Amino acid sequence: MPEGHVIHRIARDQTKQFAGQKLTVLSPQGRFADGAKALSGRRLDVVEAYGKHLFYRFTGGKRLHVHLGLYGKFRSHPAPPPEPVGQVRLRAIGREQAFDLNGPNACHLVTKQEEEVILARLGPDPLRDDADPDLAWQRISRSRAAIGALLMNQEVIAGVGNIYRSEVLFLLGVHPETPGRELGGEQFDRLWEKLTELMEIGLRYNRIIIADPATVGKPRGRMSRSERLLVYKQDRCTTCQTKVKSWQLAARTIYACPKCQKR
Numbered sequence: 001m002p003e004g005h006v007i008h009r010i011a012r013d014q015t016k017q018f019a020g021q022k023l024t025v026l027s028p029q030g031r032f033a034d035g036a037k038a039l040s041g042r043r044l045d046v047v048e049a050y051g052k053h054l055f056y057r058f059t060g061g062k063r064l065h066v067h068l069g070l071y072g073k074f075r076s077h078p079a080p081p082p083e084p085v086g087q088v089r090l091r092a093i094g095r096e097q098a099f100d101l102n103g104p105n106a107c108h109l110v111t112k113q114e115e116e117v118i119l120a121r122l123g124p125d126p127l128r129d130d131a132d133p134d135l136a137w138q139r140i141s142r143s144r145a146a147i148g149a150l151l152m153n154q155e156v157i158a159g160v161g162n163i164y165r166s167e168v169l170f171l172l173g174v175h176p177e178t179p180g181r182e183l184g185g186e187q188f189d190r191l192w193e194k195l196t197e198l199m200e201i202g203l204r205y206n207r208i209i210i211a212d213p214a215t216v217g218k219p220r221g222r223m224s225r226s227e228r229l230l231v232y233k234q235d236r237c238t239t240c241q242t243k244v245k246s247w248q249l250a251a252r253t254i255y256a257c258p259k260c261q262k263r
Helices: 004-018 033-039 112-120 133-141 162-172 185-205
Strands: 024-026 044-050 053-058 063-067 073-078 088-093 097-102 106-110 245-249 252-256
Touching: 004 044, 004 053, 004 097, 004 185, 024 033, 033 088, 033 106, 063 112, 106 112, 133 185, 162 185, 162 252
Parallel strands: none
Antiparallel strands: 024 088, 044 053, 053 063, 063 106, 073 097, 088 097, 245 252
């Protein structure tokens, strides 16, 4: 599932490419036919990201909610676009660009009130200017759940996925099984600051980059995947060369160094 920086990148790029235009909206697959009909011919005002959710706001108060889930994917095309490939739930065509959406977990029209209900379930998003980290701290500081599980809970912090949770805990030297309530306030502040920093780098480069360019000896844009990450799917710790351990936590595989992240 795409992590939050990918969703924010999509929102930014699609706003730049399509905002201010009246779009032709279709549903080649047919599952979004009524919604497409309601949107087609309307001007798109903005695409906004919150965590792993996308909200498209059209003139006349129409709102589209998209959540990619595990299998959702966007494909971009010059306009006019080619014949649809696969099960295209949504196709939007602007003056010069078009995009297809295949396999999303959610693609449906919502009212303002329904959008507010979705947002109310989400924790603060480190990539948003309106994020309030105190809301996340209130939940984490009172929880017996492992911090590695809490970071995957979108009601605690929105947009964090499996790679970011493994890497940020490694950078902070925190064992993933540490109960949230055992984290100190300063530790949480560093956690939030580091998540924000790493996700902003991810947004800028459109990929997760954890390693320091000075350590790798390459600029971020030239690092290979194995060079970009420090612990996730690594055989050995990049700091001490201890064998990295992995196990299931919150239904996903977590990675940690048993020496650098002692429980």
